[in-house]
Amino acid sequence: MPEQDHVRVEPASGPPLLASRLTPAVPPEPVVARPRLLRRLDEGSAGPVTLVAAPAGWGKTTLLASWTRLGGAPPDVEPGGMVPDSGDLSVSSADVPVSAWMSVEAGDDSDRLWAYLAAALRSATGATEGGPVPDRPPRPDQLEALAAMLAAADRPVLLILDDLHRVADPAALTGLEFLLRHAGRRLRLVIGARAGLHLPLHRLRLAGELTEIGPDELAFTDDEVADLLTAHAAALPATAVRRLRERTGGWPAALRIAALAVRGQSDPERWVGQFGGDHPEIAGYLREEVLATLDPAEEELLRRTAVVDTVCADLAEALTDRADAGQVLADLAGTGGLLHREDTRPPWYRYDSLLAELLRADLARLPVDELRDLHVRAANWYAGDGRPADALRHALAAGRWDLAGDLFVAHWPELTRYDRDPVHALAPTPPPAEVIRADPEVALACAAERAYAGDLPAATGHLRAAAGHAAGLPVPRRDRFLRLVTALELTVARLADDRTEARAAAARLLRTRPAEATPTRLPTGVSSSAPTAGGGGAADDLDLRAFTGTALGLVELADGALPTARFVRARAAAREAGRPRTELVAASRAALLLAVRGELRAAEQAAREALGMPPCRGWSCRLDCGHAYLALALVALLRDQPEEAAANLALAVGALDVTHGWAGDPSLGGDWLAAAASDEPVAAAVAALCRAQLGRDSGDPATGQRLLVQAREALADRPSADELTGLLRAAEAELRAARGDLDSARDLLADATDEGADPVLAVTLAKVQLRAGDAAVAERTLPDWQAPAATSWPLPVRLDAGLLDAVLAQRAGDGRRAGRILEQTLSLAGPQGCRRVFTRAEPPVRDLLAAHLDAGTAHFTLVSDLVRGAGQGAVGPTAGPGGALDEPLTERELTILRYLQSILSNVEIAAELSLSVNTVKTHVRNIYRKLDATRRREAVRRARELRLI
Secondary structure, X not given: OOOOOOOOOOOOOOOOOOHHXXXXXXXXXXXXXXXXXXXXXXXXXXXXXXXXXOOOOOOHHHHHHHHHHOOOOOOOOOOOOOOOOOOOOOOOHHHOOEEEEEXXXXXXXXXXXXXXXXXXXXXXXXXXXXXXXXXXXXXXXXXXXXXXXXXXXXXXXXXXXXXXXXXXXXXXXXXXXXXXXXXXXXXXXXXXXOOOOOOOHXXXXXXXXXXXXXXXXHOOOHHHHHHHHHHOOOOOOHHHHHHHHHHHOOOHHHHXXXXXXXXXOOOHHHHHHHOOOOOHHHHHHHHHHHHHHOOHHHHHHHHHHXXXXXXXXXXXXXXXXXXXXXXXXXXXXXXXXXXXXXXXXXXXXXXXXXXXXXXXXXXXXXXXXXXXXXXXXXXXXXXXXXOHHHHHHHHHHOOOHHHHHHHHHHXXXXXXXXXXXXXXXXXXXXXXXXXXXXXXXXXXXXHHHHHHHOOHXXXXXXXXXXXXXXXXXXXXXXXXXXXHHHHHHHHHHHHOOOHHHHHHHHHHHHOOOOOOOOOOOXXXXXXXXXXXXXXXXXXXXXXXXXXXXXXXXXXXXXXXOOOHHHHHHHHHHHHHHXXXXXXXXXXXXXXXXXXXXXXXXXXXXXXXXXXOOOOOXXXXXXXXXXXXXXXXXXXXXXXXXXXXXXXXXXXXXXXXXXXXXXXXXXXXXXXHHHHHHHHOHXXXXXXXXXXXXXXXXXXXXXXHHHHHHHHHHHOOOOOOOHHHHHHHHHHHHHHHHHOOOHHHHHHHOOOOOOOOOOHHHXXXXXXXXXXXXXXXXXXXXXXXXXXXXXXXXXXXXXXXXXXXXXXXXXXXXXXXXXXXXXXXXXXXXXXXXXXXXHHOXXXXXXXXXXXXXXXXXXXXXXXXXXXXXXXXXXXXXXXXXXXXXXXXXXXXXXXXXXXXXXXXXXXXXXHHHOOOXXXXXXXXXXXXXXXXXXXXXXXXXXXXXXXXX
C-alpha cells in the first residue's frame, strides 16, 4: 500500500476526512497465512471486479487487509491471470496497479461517500484537489473527464472498498459504476461486503468480469484450523481439529473464539465436542452481529423454521402462516447470507450449525403448546410431501403418538436407514407406558426413529418394550406386529454390522412369506444368467420383498459378495410398491453389479434412473450416487471411453469420500482405498479396478498394480469375496504381464487350472501363456467359454475367452474357425457396446478383425469401427483442429462447453441436459483444467482458438 502523505484529511469543503478510513485495517493478531485465498485475490484483481462476500465474522476485512499489506495486486494481466499477448513478456513497474483503500461506514450518503472515494482515487492517481477528481458527486461531464483520465493512466488503479454493503442508497454508487464501465479496464474494484450490494453484479457475472469469493472459500480448512490453534498456543489432535472445523463450519470468528477458549480447558478434546451455538461468546456474537441486523418478523421466521433441519418455501409457509415466507428465505440467503441455498428445485435452505443451535435453544424456551404445534405442523407437512422419516421424528417430538404409530405402520420400509451414517438427532421424550400398552406399534415407531438416528441401544430398548405386548394383540394384528418387530431387528443388526444376526433375522422374516409366493420377474434387459443370491421366491407382499432383498443384499456386499439378482429384484419390488428410498438404494447397487457382470445397457439404465431420482426427500443419497457414478465409470471403461470413465470415477470417489469423510487422495490412493474398503468393500474394489485400467491406458501400470494389491489385501477378511478377489487377481496379472513380468503373472495365477477355479483366472492365465509364446499350453488352459455353464460368467470374461480362442485358431491356420468364433464374440459384445476387449487387445487382434472384415460379417459397421480403434491404447494425446490438448475433452464436456458460450447458469445448463448441477460443475471444472482456464470467458476464448467450438 503506498504512503498516504499526500492525502489531505480535510476536503475542499465539508467535514474533515478520517485518515484511518483510507488506510488498510490492522488484521487481528495472530494472522494465519492463507495462501490459497491470497492467490485468488491476485488472480481476481486482474479483472474488473472482485467480490469477497460473506456474513459477519467470515474474515473479509482480515483477508483484504492482509493481502493489501503484503503488496497484493498483480501485474496488469488478462482475466484469469494470463499475460497479454505481446512479444515482450517482461513486467515493468508501469504494469503494476497502484492501490487505494477505503472503509465504508453506515450513513455514507452520496456526498460523504464520494468525498472518501475522491480522496482514495487521488491517493492512487497522484491527482491534486481541484483536478479531475471532484470532492462531491460529480456532474456527468466531470465523470467523463475522470473516466478519460483513468483510461489514459500509465498504471491501473486498484480500489479496495471494505464493507460496501453499508451503502443503502443505490444512487450513491452511480458514479462509481459509470467509472467502472468507462475507464478502459484501468479501474479495478476489490470489494468486501456482507450482501445487498447496489452494483450490477448479474451483468458482471454474465460478462465473466466478476470474481467471487464466498463463505465456502473463506471457511477454514483442517490445516488452517490447526495453524490457527497453534498460533494461539492451543494445539489439538487431528481428530479434534476436524471435529472443531465441522462444528463451526469453518467460520473464522467462531474458530478464533474457540482457539482462545480451549487453552484453559483441562480436557480440550471433550470441550470441542460440546462447543456449539450456546457458547456465551458465540451466542453473543450471533445475536449482536447477525440477528440484530434483521427486523423482528424476519428473526421470528428464522426461529420458527429452525425447528426443521432444512426448509423450503412451502414448509416455511406451513410453519409460519406467512404467504411471503419463500421470498423472505430467498432474501435472507441472497442478501443476508444467513441461509445456505442448496442446488435443488424447488430451493431448500439450511442454517449454519451454530446459528441453528442458537435458534433451537430459543425454541426450547417457548411455551410447550407452541413448540408442540410447530412439530405437528412439520410432521403433517412432511407426511404430505412423502418424507416419512422426517414426519415420524416430528410426530414423536410433538407427542402425537397416534400419528407416529400410523406413519410407522404405513411407511416402515422407508423408515429404514440403509447406510450407517447417523443423523445425530436428539431423542424425543418416550411415550407413557399406558400409550405403549394400548398401541405397542408406537414403541416400534420409537425404535425405528432411534435406529435411523444411529442410537442402536435406545432402538433395542424400544423393541424389547414393544415385544412384551405382542401376546395381547388379536391374531391378524399380532402377525403384522411380529413381522415389523423382525424387520426392525434386521435393521438394528445390519447397522451394528452383526451380519450373522442380520441373516438370521432375514430368514425369520422370509418365513412369513405366503407359500404361494411367485418369483420376481427380472426387468427387461437383465440376463437370466445372473446368479441369484439365495431365496429364489418372492412374496406377494411387495414391501417385504423390497425391504428384505435390499437389506440382505447390503449384508452380502459387506461380506464382499456380488448379489446382482437380489438387488435387481428388490429394485423391481420397491418400484412396484412405490418405495423410492428403497428403490434408490437397490437401483444404485444393482447398477454397479450389473456393470461388473458386463450387462452394460441395464447397468447404465439403472444408474441413470438412480441419479435421476428426486434428491430432496431428506435422504442421505450421496452414497447411492457414488455407486451409480461408479457403475457409469465401469460402463464407460468397458466401452473404451476413458475420458468419460475418468470423469465418472472422480464423481464416484467424491461422493463416497464426502459421505464417509475418508478425506483420502483424490486420485484414489492407498489411504482412500483402505478406508473405503472397510465400509464399502465392493465399491472400493471396483474403483481400484477402474483406476488400474485407466492407469494402464495412460502408461502408468505400476500405480494400478499397487492399487489392485491393496484392494485384494483389504478383502482378505471378507468371507464371500472370492469372485471379486478373482477379478482383482486377474487384472493384476494382466498388468504384470503387460510390464513384461510374465513369471510373477503366472505365479499369481498358479491355482487357475485347479478344479472349480474361477474362470476369469483360467482365461487370464491362458492370455499370459500366449503372450509368453506358448500357444499350445494356452489352448489347453483356456476353459470352454461356449459351454452352458459359461453363460453365468461375466460378459468381459466370456469376450476375453472368445477372442483368445479366435486368435489361437488363427495361429493354428484355421481361419474359418477363427472367423466363426470371432462372429460369435461380436454377437455377444455388440448389444452391450463392449469395445475395450477389442480395442485394447494384443496386436494380432487388429489383423484378425481386418481379415474378418474382408471375409464378410453381420457386424460390418462395428468391425469397421473396431479396426480403426484397435491398438489405440498406444496412441498419444489427440490434437484438435486448431491445436493440441494434453487431455482431450469428452463428448459430454464438448456439449457443456457449447453451453458455456451462452448466458445460462450451471443450474440452467443442468436442466437443459437433464443432469444434476454437481455433474455439470464437475464437467466445467474438467473443461477449465484441460483448457488451462480459470473462468468461463477464458475457457470459451481458448476453445475458439483451438476451433473446438
